[in-house]
Amino acid sequence: MQTLNIKIGGQAGQGLVSIGTILIRAATQEGWHLFAHQDYESRIRGGHNFIQIRLADRPVASWENDLDVLVALDEATITRELGEVKPGGVVIYDPDVLGQDAKTLVEKPNCIGLPFARIAEELGQPKIMANSVAAGAVWALLSEEIAVLHETLALMFAEKGEAIVQGNQSVASAGFARVRELTRERAVPAKPQGSEPRLVLRGNDALPLGALAAGVKFMSAYPMTPSTGVTEFISEHGRIARVIMEQAEDEIAAINMAIGASFAGVRAMTATSGGGFALMTEALSFAGSAEIPIVVIDAMRPGPSTGLPTRTEQGDLRCAVAMSFGDFPRAVLAPGDVEEAFYLMAHAFNLAEEYQMPVVVLSDQHLADSYVTVPPFDLSRIEIKRGRVVSCAEAGPDYLRYRCTDDGISPRLYPGFGDGLVVTAGDEHGEDGHLIEDAETRRRMMEKRMAKQRLVEENALDPVLCGADEPELMLIGFGSTKGAVAEAVEILNSQGCRAQGVHLPQVFPLPKSLAALLQKPARKFIVEANYSGQLEDLIASRFAWKPDGSIRRYDGRPMNAKFILDRLPGGVCHGS
Amino acid sequence: MAVDQRFEVRQETAWCPGCGNFGIVRAVAKALNGLGLDPSQVLFVSGIGQAGKLPHYVSGNVLNTLHGRTLPTATGAKLANGDLTVIAVGGDGDGYAEGGNHFLHAIRKNVNITYIVHDNQVFGLTKGQASPRSDPGMVTGTTPLGVYNEPFNPLATAMTLNAGFVARGYAGDQEHLARIIQAAIQHEGFALVDVLQPCVTFNRINTYQWYRDRVYDLDQEEAYDRTDRQAAWKKSWEWGERIPIGIFYQVKRPTLADHYSDILDVPLVRQELDPGAVEEILSEFRIG
Ligand SMILES: Cc1ncc(C[n+]2csc(CCOP(=O)(O)OP(=O)(O)O)c2C)c(N)n1
Numbered sequence: 001m002q003t004l005n006i007k008i009g010g011q012a013g014q015g016l017v018s019i020g021t022i023l024i025r026a027a028t029q030e031g032w033h034l035f036a037h038q039d040y041e042s043r044i045r046g047g048h049n050f051i052q053i054r055l056a057d058r059p060v061a062s063w064e065n066d067l068d069v070l071v072a073l074d075e076a077t078i079t080r081e082l083g084e085v086k087p088g089g090v091v092i093y094d095p096d097v098l099g100q101d102a103k104t105l106v107e108k109p110n111c112i113g114l115p116f117a118r119i120a121e122e123l124g125q126p127k128i129m130a131n132s133v134a135a136g137a138v139w140a141l142l143s144e145e146i147a148v149l150h151e152t153l154a155l156m157f158a159e160k161g162e163a164i165v166q167g168n169q170s171v172a173s174a175g176f177a178r179v180r181e182l183t184r185e186r187a188v189p190a191k192p193q194g195s196e197p198r199l200v201l202r203g204n205d206a207l208p209l210g211a212l213a214a215g216v217k218f219m220s221a222y223p224m225t226p227s228t229g230v231t232e233f234i235s236e237h238g239r240i241a242r243v244i245m246e247q248a249e250d251e252i253a254a255i256n257m258a259i260g261a262s263f264a265g266v267r268a269m270t271a272t273s274g275g276g277f278a279l280m281t282e283a284l285s286f287a288g289s290a291e292i293p294i295v296v297i298d299a300m301r302p303g304p305s306t307g308l309p310t311r312t313e314q315g316d317l318r319c320a321v322a323m324s325f326g327d328f329p330r331a332v333l334a335p336g337d338v339e340e341a342f343y344l345m346a347h348a349f350n351l352a353e354e355y356q357m358p359v360v361v362l363s364d365q366h367l368a369d370s371y372v373t374v375p376p377f378d379l380s381r382i383e384i385k386r387g388r389v390v391s392c393a394e395a396g397p398d399y400l401r402y403r404c405t406d407d408g409i410s411p412r413l414y415p416g417f418g419d420g421l422v423v424t425a426g427d428e429h430g431e432d433g434h435l436i437e438d439a440e441t442r443r444r445m446m447e448k449r450m451a452k453q454r455l456v457e458e459n460a461l462d463p464v465l466c467g468a469d470e471p472e473l474m475l476i477g478f479g480s481t482k483g484a485v486a487e488a489v490e491i492l493n494s495q496g497c498r499a500q501g502v503h504l505p506q507v508f509p510l511p512k513s514l515a516a517l518l519q520k521p522a523r524k525f526i527v528e529a530n531y532s533g534q535l536e537d538l539i540a541s542r543f544a545w546k547p548d549g550s551i552r553r554y555d556g557r558p559m560n561a562k563f564i565l566d567r568l569p570g571g572v573c574h575g576s
Numbered sequence: 577m578a579v580d581q582r583f584e585v586r587q588e589t590a591w592c593p594g595c596g597n598f599g600i601v602r603a604v605a606k607a608l609n610g611l612g613l614d615p616s617q618v619l620f621v622s623g624i625g626q627a628g629k630l631p632h633y634v635s636g637n638v639l640n641t642l643h644g645r646t647l648p649t650a651t652g653a654k655l656a657n658g659d660l661t662v663i664a665v666g667g668d669g670d671g672y673a674e675g676g677n678h679f680l681h682a683i684r685k686n687v688n689i690t691y692i693v694h695d696n697q698v699f700g701l702t703k704g705q706a707s708p709r710s711d712p713g714m715v716t717g718t719t720p721l722g723v724y725n726e727p728f729n730p731l732a733t734a735m736t737l738n739a740g741f742v743a744r745g746y747a748g749d750q751e752h753l754a755r756i757i758q759a760a761i762q763h764e765g766f767a768l769v770d771v772l773q774p775c776v777t778f779n780r781i782n783t784y785q786w787y788r789d790r791v792y793d794l795d796q797e798e799a800y801d802r803t804d805r806q807a808a809w810k811k812s813w814e815w816g817e818r819i820p821i822g823i824f825y826q827v828k829r830p831t832l833a834d835h836y837s838d839i840l841d842v843p844l845v846r847q848e849l850d851p852g853a854v855e856e857i858l859s860e861f862r863i864g
């Protein structure tokens with residue numbers, strides 16, 4: 001695989017995202033596959049942020065440490081990140097922002113000083129076009145032709161008018177020309193094969209897109225990083241998609257509003273992160289008791305408390321599985337990449353409605369904010385299953401919301417859609433929904449609701465496998481570690497180690513089929529981004545099983561193949 | 577007034593004999609019968625407390641949710657199906673304590689629902705603790721030395737937020753209360769009806785007799801102008817020798833549904849679900 005890693009570092013507010021977006025779009029247009037992750041601080045201006053783009057000649061799902069190109073918009077990028085550049089890698093920095101110490105560091109042949117803002121100004125363009133200068137400079141290391149970059153700029157700035165498009169193109173050409181001139185003897189990578197259309201998007205695009213495809217009609221949320229992207233996406237596209245996204249006064253209101261809408265008969269959701277998710281505790285239990293479908297996206301960030309607001313972790317798993325009081329059925333899904341995120345949202349709504357229960361979809365900052373190229377989504381794969389709903393005609397005046405059935409699923413009626421009255425309560429209730437106190441009804445209702453949990457378990461999503469079929473080493477993970485695990489497995493296999501990756505898109509209830517995998521005579525490691533081993537606990541308590549080892553990351557940074565491989569004990573594989 | 581009898585009041589309840597809630601539930605049924613609505617078109621959303629049980633005792637759809645969460649839940653239901661007449665019901669603890677923040681924001685949103693608060697100035701169901709509405713000095717299970725927090729004024733608060741319909745009823749005057757509830761339902765936008773409700777078990781201060789001696793109808797005031805917010809706000813502080821009931825303030829403001837009118841031309845619940853509809857949005861992310 002041919003790959004190329006580009007990191008752009010700078011302060012918040014300096015236009016990192018613009019440069020990143022220009023390059024991501026242009027590289028995709030050129031035929032590259034890519035994975036790009038973002039690292040930013042919890043502030044609006046200043047600090048040190050970066051976006052790191054990995055280009056490859058085939059699909060990639062994770063990031064690499066060593067850099068081919070480092071673009072420094074600030075001094076910290078040089079002082080902190082210079083060491084990550086590979087031998088032969090190129091550094092492009094803005095000399096106007098470097099202090100004396102940093103200037104000494106870049107006195108090397110592979111470092112190119114380019115005053116981005118000054119170049120833009122010299123060409124009579126506003127300072128802000130420094131971003132396009134930088135993009136042009138990087139492009140010179142990727143291609144001999146600037147045409148595709150120009151096309152991308154034209155598309156991106158079309159709305160702002162021809163003058164802005166031309167300004168950006170001219171400054172990009174200047175950045176491009178300077179770097180080409182200085183790196184003439186350096187070969188640009190071969191243009192990747194294939195130019196089939198692709199989508200380039202983040203988890204925070206794919207999740208709401210999946211929800212829209214699934215027919216979500218109502219969302220309410222209260223902003224909290226890193227889930228806010230989902231909320232803003234639905235807000236922005238609400239009018240085209242005919243969906244209401246109503247900002248709530250807090251997360252308690254958000255989930256209860258969504259529950260109200262769902263009760264009335266529409267697909268409804270909310271999105272939040274750690275602290276906000278915790279505030280939804282009581283409502284989750286209500287939805288369980290009242291048997292009202294609801295989908296909650298929890299985009300995880302490192303806790304405890306407000307923790308590291310803009311970083312990544314998988315520390316809410318235990319919470320998602322166990323949060324709230326009393327026993328009630330639920331499911332917890334954990335998409336591992338952008339494609340899975342899209343398709344699993346539809347599944348989440350189906351589960352919520354078929355079993356009339358809360359469904360939690362776990363995302364995290366790494367999935368939420370990382371761009372990846374994927375084949376266009378296949379909308380014919382989206383099936384909308386609204387579960388057992390009685391039609392107006394069937395719903396006679398003797399309709400019972402909680403009618404006891406063999407499988408515990410009572411047909412829903414949307415209020416106002418028939419003569420029957422829909423009576424729903426979170427307090428214990430009888431089949432008619434009115435409040436009860438007697439032991440016998442309580443026992444029956446408890447059993448009716450929990451019967452659904454068994455069905456959810458029987459239909460749980462199977463683990464997604466990659467690598468060797470008869471492994472000697474198994475890496476088990478969930479959520480956004482999927483790409484890192486898959487790449488580690490691939491590297492191990494290329495080194496002669498029969499490794500297999502096991503990704504769990506559903507973490508609760510765990511699929512029974514996992515039991516057979518755990519029986520395989522391989523050494524098994526659990527890979528997860530939290531301190532205490534929450535996935536390990538979950539699997540251990542469900543299957544009375546212990547792994548051979550665990551690989552955990554809890555510094556708020558995303559997992560990748562190197563992180564995993566560095567932590568596998570030596571000699572773990574006979575083949576290697 | 578009542579010609580129709582489709583809304584029936586259930587005989588068997590979990591309320592204390594003589595509770596002010598009986599007057600409220602009868603007034604609710606009377607108001608709805610008078611409006612000629614069908615129970616299947618009405619949704620009661622209630623919280624937890626003795627007040628929150630009301631929907632179980634009168635015909636209609638019921639969403640009996642958590643303590644304090646009445647208003648956001650009702651807001652979601654109304655946005656999903658604007659054809660439903662949504663009536664939120666709860667106690668003063670439910671609405672002004674546990675759900676206080678929701679109270680402020682539901683008013684700001686101006687969702688078209690009616691909110692009936694059973695204001696017995698006490699936490700009834702949990703057996704007699706202080707509520708935000710308890711009068712200072714009232715001895716309760718949690719205030720052995722008497723209530724010392726400033727009482728919450730729901731009417732003044734609602735008017736401060738420019739609620740479009742602010743009224744107070746009295747459980748002991750069903751005819752009057754039914755009229756107010758009807759007006760609240762007919763009002764387009766958020767309508768608050770705070771109902772003075774004697775609690776015969778835990779509130780020995782604000783009794784039927786106490787109210788009978790004080791309550792008077794604003795409509796009997798000459799030249800009371802319910803569109804004058806300043807005057808209405810001032811009126812809402814009258815609490816002592818004389819206590820006004822009636823519609824304090826009414827004004828029409830755009831509702832939450834008006835804001836979404838282009839999406840809500842068909843109620844959300846009647847819209848088709850079509851995965852293909854995202855094709856246009858997906859194209860933003862498509863390259864090549
Ligand atoms: C989250 C939560 N906290 C506390 C309670 C206990 N609780 C039930 S009703 C109630 C207060 C009832 O007072 P009010 O809302 O005024 O209703 P009333 O019984 O007086 O009609 C409380 C504190 C609860 N059910 N849920």
Ligand SMILES: [Mg+2]
Pocket residue numbers: 625667668669694695696697698699700707
């Ligand atoms: Mg009360």
